Amino acid sequence: MQKGAGSASAHASSSVRYFGDSRCRSIWQWQLILASTAVMIAAGIAVLSPTMFGSWSFSAGLLLIIIVTVISLAIPWQRLGASAVAVLPVLDTIAIGLLDAGGAPPLSFLWVFPVAWVASYYSESALVGLLGLIGTSTMLRLFLVGVTPEEAINVVVLLITLTFVGVIMQVGASRTRANKRLLQKQSTRIAHALRRVTEQKARNRRLIDSLDVGIARVHDNGLLEVSNRAFHRLLALDENAGFHPTRAVEYRSRRGSPIPWNETSIARATRGELFVDELVWLFGLDGQWRAVKSSVRVIESGGGTNDGVLLILEDVTSKIDPQAGRDETRRTISHELRNPLTAILGHVDLLLERDDVSDSARRQLEVVERAGARMERLIDEGLGTASVAYDDADLEFDLADIARASLEGFAPMAEAEGVTLKVYLDEVLPLCADAFRLRQVVDNLIGNAVKYAQRGGTVTVRSLHPDDGDVALVITDTGIGISEEDLPHIFEAEFRTQLARERGIPGTGLGLGISRRIVIDQGGRLNITSELGQGTEVTLALPSRLERRSV
Incomplete structure (x- = not known):
């Protein structure tokens, strides 16, 4: 049965290739045009002069055209050469000669179809041969019916006309083929140039x-037209991200005040401001501070004009803060040691689960497992602990101020996307927490709301004091929403909703998971409710400053 199915599949594939062959379609087109014209003329003759069907040559000519047409549709021409195809216009020429001999001289002009066919695809000798066959056919007819001056003139005019048509068609076909070859050469050169x-x-x-x-x-307009990996890494941009604001927040100094969006390095470069080695601090998604020297230079395009500006960012953290450099080295060593150790312990666990391991081998594997676990603890204790104090986690601030600063940064993006921002931040939201990490959370939540609200949508940000003594920030959008099936998975790493993928909305699926971990570390909650096609509401709730102090 499988063999039969495979054969049927192969046959279907062969049929598709056959009917999709452009050479076959061209042959059918020429033959069907002649056949349909002959049939329509025959139908007219049947109405106006049915006695002509009494002529055996007329009926034989019409029947021959129909037979040739049916055969042309059945033959797989892609397997045959050009000489085999030439049989069709020759048979058509003979059939038209029979129609002409049947007493219908006007039908002799049907010879224009095989003449045009041969002239378009064959050489001059083939065209001369076909015209000779037509001349022979007309001469035989003259000898059969008798030569008269009128008949002789008709034959001469016919042959001159067909010769003229053939020459014109052949010249035109030659030019077309020459142009096609020229276009193919140009296309090849363009393809090579494009590849280079x-x-x-x-x-x-x-x-x-x-x-x-x-x-x-x-x-x-703030678009990053060309940027490298180091640039994206420093500013915590997605690979395909091209717009300001970035996910890494710029500060004037370490643990200082955030730089307004219109004074960030990208915003100043957008305005064409030129500066050299200005120091800013970036707080990244990994919770690390980085000192960065930023410069903007004009890209010279020649002729005294410029081709935009180039923004250059250099990480100088290790030069300004040697301890940060040591911490980065520590994290790198820890990462490089963990990878092979994890692989070793994983394979040891797999071996211990097997039933065919001898008791002595099992004891040896258990020794390896204990030594590996001890090494893992040493890595955690010796390399995994940062040497700097986490003094960023105890700042007093107003969460509403952070929301206002974030909204200021996303305002240009919302305007460009046609999204309306509504802000209700009249209440103070006092917190004692890590202001820098929470700024990342707020940026991510507001950025998502603007992105998924899409053109014509609305994003609302409001402050709230729940009854439990917490402070809360509620962000609502009227965007595409999240389905019931996707909602339980939105905090999973790299998860993206089906509708977001279908609409091609950019993103990595990492932001919400990171934001939730940060909020939980700060003792808060991140709740999301959504309805597909209606929008999403995100509530960021955190213990207030007084509650945090009482703890």
Whole structure:
């Protein structure tokens, strides 16, 4: 049965290739045009002069055209050469000759179809041969019916006309083929040039991605036209992200005040401001501070004009804060040691689960497992603990101020996307927590709301004091919403809703999971309710400053 199914599948595939062959379609087109014209003329003759069907040659000619047409539709022409196809116009020429001999001289002009066919696809000798066959057919007819001056003139006019049509068609076909060859050559050259440009672009991309310094060409609308991996890493941008604001927040100093969105490095580069080695601090998604020197330079395009500006970011944290450099080295060593150790312990666990392991081998594996676990603890204790104090987690601030600063940064993006922002932050939301990490959470929540509200939507941000003594920030959008099936999974790493994927909305699916962990570390809650097609409401609730102090 499977063999039969495979054979049927192969036959269906062969049929598809056969009916999709452009050469076959061209042959059918020429033959069907002639056949349909002959049949329509025959139908007219049947109405106006049915006695002509009494002529055996007329009936034989019409029947021959129909037979040739049926055969042309059945033959797999893609397997045959051009000489085999030439049989069709020759048979058509003979059939038209029979129609002509049947007493219907006007039908002789049907010879224009095989003449045009041969002239379009074959050489001059083939065209001369076909015209000779037509001349022979007309001469035989003259000898059969008798030569008269009128008949002789008709034959001469017919042959001259067909010759003229053939020459014109052949010249036109030759030019068409020449143009086609020229276009193919040009297309090949363009394809080669495009491939070279693509390869050069890929080489340039690998080159700039190999740099430790972050670089980006900034358009005057804030779009990052070209940027390397170091730039995205420093500003915590997604790979496909191209708009300000970034997920890494800029500060004037470590643990200082955030820089307003219109004074950030990207915003100043957008306005075309030029500066060199200005120091800013970035607080990244990993909770680490980075000192960055930023510069903006004009990209010269020649002729005295410029081609935009280049924003350059250099991580100088290790130079300004040696302890930060040591912490980064510690994290790198810890990561490099954990990977092989995890693999070792994982395979030891798999071996211990097997029933065919001898008692002596099992005891040896248990020794390896205990030693590996001890090494894991040593890595945690010796390399996993940062040497700096977590003094960022005890700041007193107003969560409403953080929300206002975040909204200020997302206002240009909302305006560009056609999203309306409504702000109700009249109440003070006092907190004693990690203001820098919570700024990341608020940025992520407001950024998501603007992104998923889409054009014409509305994002509302309001402060709230729940009855349990917490302070809360409620962010509501009128966007695409989340389905009941997707809602339980939204905090999972790299999870994206089906509707977001279908609409091509950019994102990595990491932001909500990171935000939830940060909120839980601060003793708070992150609740999300949503209805598909109606929008989403996110409530960020945290213990107030007084509650935090009482604890």
